[in-house]
Amino acid sequence: MSYLKLPELDETGYVVVDSYPQERDPKEWEQLIYVDWKSSGDTRFSPIASAYGAIECDGFWNHNPPKTDKDGVWVPENVALAPVLTARAQEPGANIGRCRVIELQPNTYAECIYNLHRDDNNRLNPEGTGWIVRAFFNLTDNPDSVMVLREDRDDPSTETRIPLPAGAQVVIDTQRLYHAVWHPGNEPRYCLITSYESGPQLQAWIGARNPISRVPSAPLDAAIVTAANDEAMQRRAARAAALAAKGSDPTFGDGTMSAGPTMEVLSEA
Numbered sequence: 001m002s003y004l005k006l007p008e009l010d011e012t013g014y015v016v017v018d019s020y021p022q023e024r025d026p027k028e029w030e031q032l033i034y035v036d037w038k039s040s041g042d043t044r045f046s047p048i049a050s051a052y053g054a055i056e057c058d059g060f061w062n063h064n065p066p067k068t069d070k071d072g073v074w075v076p077e078n079v080a081l082a083p084v085l086t087a088r089a090q091e092p093g094a095n096i097g098r099c100r101v102i103e104l105q106p107n108t109y110a111e112c113i114y115n116l117h118r119d120d121n122n123r124l125n126p127e128g129t130g131w132i133v134r135a136f137f138n139l140t141d142n143p144d145s146v147m148v149l150r151e152d153r154d155d156p157s158t159e160t161r162i163p164l165p166a167g168a169q170v171v172i173d174t175q176r177l178y179h180a181v182w183h184p185g186n187e188p189r190y191c192l193i194t195s196y197e198s199g200p201q202l203q204a205w206i207g208a209r210n211p212i213s214r215v216p217s218a219p220l221d222a223a224i225v226t227a228a229n230d231e232a233m234q235r236r237a238a239r240a241a242a243l244a245a246k247g248s249d250p251t252f253g254d255g256t257m258s259a260g261p262t263m264e265v266l267s268e269a
């Protein structure tokens, strides 16, 4: 038994689809209710769908009763404030788990590389059902920011950098690919992130939007890449050593695994 996965994501683990005309929509993300939730950088989140409809962002498996990242419950307060974003999340028609807007403060490329992580999207997901993947709809216009993806966290040769102008739409198997966003600039970046169950609905939505499974990386000086990679690996090693000395496992308070080969459970990018 295994999971139903989309062939569109087989080759690279991601697919870029046609951009959305973001400029025509109101900036609903400016009105939403946010909660502090540190994940992959200096972040806050606004849940539009959560495990049981409360304004909180914890993984669905951490609730009682625990559940997999499906059947998210709409958060009435935020749905009322963001009907267009809610409709966009619902557009593919696939089962939705977590759905939230991320607010990410500016960072550096080196910090982004240190933040690379994989998501724990399929915890408790029954085999034989659809594999959970995540869609990223960039809301603010951040043409100089990039979604950094790596098949191997420590190997820059596996890296793809996808630019994030307003309206950019990317579907990513974030349990397969290490990911984080490099967001230079002066203002926070906002992005709608939704967990979807793989299946015919999501496949049809992708198929109708000219999917591209391998895009050219945004250019970046090789020396910068190497320096950032070295720094990130040193920071991870130092952190792992410090935690080992204390006898604790290398887990952040939010459930993020910062070092080691095991699954990392950070939830956003």
Ligand SMILES: [Fe+2]
Binding pocket: 117, 118, 119, 174, 179, 266, 267, 268, 269
């Ligand atoms: Fe993530």
